[in-house]
Amino acid sequence: MTDIDARPHEAAPTTPTAPVRRPAAPARRRDRVTVAGVVRALVLFAGALLFLFPFYYMFIGSLQAEPDTSPAGAIPTRGLTLQNYREINDAVDLVGSLINSGIFTGGVILSTVVFGVLAGYALARLHFRGRGALFGLVLLVQVVPFHLLLIPLYVLVVRSYGLADSYLGMILPFAINSTAVFVFRQFFLQLPEELFASARVDGAGEVRILWSIALPLVRPALLTAVLLTFIGPWNEFLWPFLITKRADMQPLAVSLANYISNVAARAANPFGAVLAGACVLAAPAVALFVAFQRHFTSTNIGSSLKG
Amino acid sequence: MSLRRPPYGGARHRVTAVLGRHPVGIPLVAPYVVFLAAVFAYPFGFAVWISFHDYFFTAPGAVVERPFVGFDNYVAVLNDPAVRQAFGNILVFLLINVPLTTLLALVLATALNGAIRARTFLRVAYYVPYVTASVAVVGVWLFLFNSDGLVNRVLGPLAPDPSWLINERLAMPTVAVYVAWKQLGFYILLYLAALQNVPKELYESAAVDGASRWQSFRKVTVPAVRPATALVVILSTITGANLFTEPYLLTGGGGPNGASASPVLLMYRRGIEQGQPDVAAAIGLVLVVFVVAVSLMNRRLLERS
Numbered sequence: 281m282t283d284i285d286a287r288p289h290e291a292a293p294t295t296p297t298a299p300v301r302r303p304a305a306p307a308r309r310r311d312r313v314t315v316a317g318v319v320r321a322l323v324l325f326a327g328a329l330l331f332l333f334p335f336y337y338m339f340i341g342s343l344q345a346e347p348d349t350s351p352a353g354a355i356p357t358r359g360l361t362l363q364n365y366r367e368i369n370d371a372v373d374l375v376g377s378l379i380n381s382g383i384f385t386g387g388v389i390l391s392t393v394v395f396g397v398l399a400g401y402a403l404a405r406l407h408f409r410g411r412g413a414l415f416g417l418v419l420l421v422q423v424v425p426f427h428l429l430l431i432p433l434y435v436l437v438v439r440s441y442g443l444a445d446s447y448l449g450m451i452l453p454f455a456i457n458s459t460a461v462f463v464f465r466q467f468f469l470q471l472p473e474e475l476f477a478s479a480r481v482d483g484a485g486e487v488r489i490l491w492s493i494a495l496p497l498v499r500p501a502l503l504t505a506v507l508l509t510f511i512g513p514w515n516e517f518l519w520p521f522l523i524t525k526r527a528d529m530q531p532l533a534v535s536l537a538n539y540i541s542n543v544a545a546r547a548a549n550p551f552g553a554v555l556a557g558a559c560v561l562a563a564p565a566v567a568l569f570v571a572f573q574r575h576f577t578s579t580n581i582g583s584s585l586k587g
Numbered sequence: 588m589s590l591r592r593p594p595y596g597g598a599r600h601r602v603t604a605v606l607g608r609h610p611v612g613i614p615l616v617a618p619y620v621v622f623l624a625a626v627f628a629y630p631f632g633f634a635v636w637i638s639f640h641d642y643f644f645t646a647p648g649a650v651v652e653r654p655f656v657g658f659d660n661y662v663a664v665l666n667d668p669a670v671r672q673a674f675g676n677i678l679v680f681l682l683i684n685v686p687l688t689t690l691l692a693l694v695l696a697t698a699l700n701g702a703i704r705a706r707t708f709l710r711v712a713y714y715v716p717y718v719t720a721s722v723a724v725v726g727v728w729l730f731l732f733n734s735d736g737l738v739n740r741v742l743g744p745l746a747p748d749p750s751w752l753i754n755e756r757l758a759m760p761t762v763a764v765y766v767a768w769k770q771l772g773f774y775i776l777l778y779l780a781a782l783q784n785v786p787k788e789l790y791e792s793a794a795v796d797g798a799s800r801w802q803s804f805r806k807v808t809v810p811a812v813r814p815a816t817a818l819v820v821i822l823s824t825i826t827g828a829n830l831f832t833e834p835y836l837l838t839g840g841g842g843p844n845g846a847s848a849s850p851v852l853l854m855y856r857r858g859i860e861q862g863q864p865d866v867a868a869a870i871g872l873v874l875v876v877f878v879v880a881v882s883l884m885n886r887r888l889l890e891r892s
Contacts, residue, residue: 316800320698325705327695328712331768335715337737338727347730349737399619406612409605414616421627423821425878427829427851428871431858432630432637439644456622486611515720517832518851522859533722540726540836551730558723569718573711576776 338562342555364552365560371553372539374560377532380447381561384520384531385513387451392460392509393502399456400464401490405476418465421458427518429453438523445529450520454513460505467501468494504575507568514565532561634868642865660869670870673841673848674877676759680849681827681881683763688823689816692771696778697808717772725836728765752838758847762833770826774819781815782808813889820885828878831855850874 336354341347343360368374402408403415433453443449471494479489495502517533524530530538536557569576602610638660640653664670699709716724731738732751739746747754751761785808793803809816830849834841841848850870858867 320701324698324709328709331712331716334724334727334731337731341727341730349735349740351737351741354737395618395622398615402612402615406609406615408607408609408612411607411612414620417623421623423825424627425825425829427831428875429627429630429634430851430854431864431868431871432633433626434859435864436630436633453626456619461619486609511718517722533720537722537836554726555730558726562719562723565718565720566715569714570711573707576714
């Protein structure tokens, strides 16, 4: 089904890190001079600027003492200050919120990696009753809009289990990322069957095979799944917003949103402070993504979602 | 399945017949199965139950009666003008967001697929909004689309009055464009994966037949990536149905006059703020039916064309 193009990223023919697979030099030269090629490059770069400009503007705005919305204000020459960062840090405990975001995200990643790897391995390599049905569920769950279950989850987590204002309550609905389970399954599926057969003949148990044979071979998949899983909880707003009322338990996305909707009106330079907070919230995700962007390729993730 | 392996003995054979060749798989998937049951299956059933009862929040441990009320909550929901408006809003959102997302993602993915230079830079540029928190990006959009913001300054006399996010006609379309921009990187990724599976021979034979680039895009690319298009349409519809953060923050809680309120925003209002979880659960289930209906309609449309 999706196995064809799901291969470890090193072999991905599309990554720019694989220059060997590029067409021969004459084709490249032809590509460079055609009108269509020029138009395509122009469209792509204009689009890229449109996508990046708000991020640039976010950063510049966070450094301006006074909001300057004139076109010239987008290229400031002087008057840059860190005052906005001080302002947002006074209103919102940035370090504490970042730690909350980190614990929330870290908990989700940890439990996704541990339980997701076990489930992905079993789904790929073991024959047991109910495997087909479970795999169907993995696909189904990815298209169920999470927010539809908001009310019952709120009642259960906050009212029945008393997990309001707790990390456990935040983590619970996201604990095992189904997309990550799918990615793990796809990667375990590509390993040659002989590897497993011979290990079993040698008398190794399944858990041992998973730990010392399969897992070391799928390390790139682990990284891809961790990156993919990171985005969800780090950026999630509604769920932690619902279940945290205490400011010292709120992740940064929640405290910044509360600042935007409540406090901003009273601040000296509300936009500046909001943009400073936005930079702090965006920076870890963007930095991780840029650092590991080659693990974030269509081959790694696209295949996993084509169900 | 059990036939592939020689039986080791009576008992072992029976275990294999009931549990499969590797019964150890069952404990390995058990945590995930428990998770799915606790976070998806049970809450879904619970949502249905709540929506048919007079359900309200109580102090922990209190035993109260929650009588069965039939379709009362659904009647209340369907007669609520705010709910009707929210569903109308989400329809406007989907009509703008889904075609825009699909079209731009396909065009940009096709262009990216052929691009050789600066590919890493371009990819990063298109994916960055997707990996960034909506709460963070909303901050800068508020700044850009503010009455006195950069967008209006650049537009000068062409700027809409009232401005984008406080204009009843423009608030929802602006949110729809924002979400398309924000999520586009993810859908480009899906299309890029699909484009790699299009056989090169198809393009070659189209070129031999003298097809222009536009013709080969229409006659080869578009039909070849149809499964990906179906997926992009379904996923962007579901993302749209989940809309909450953007109307909550970008348009100050679904304003102006509820013109950008979404069903999930109303679920939050009714269920959590106003303490009517039964009504909120009914909104959620109406939304499920709505999403399924829209998805089926999309499928019909995609299959016909």
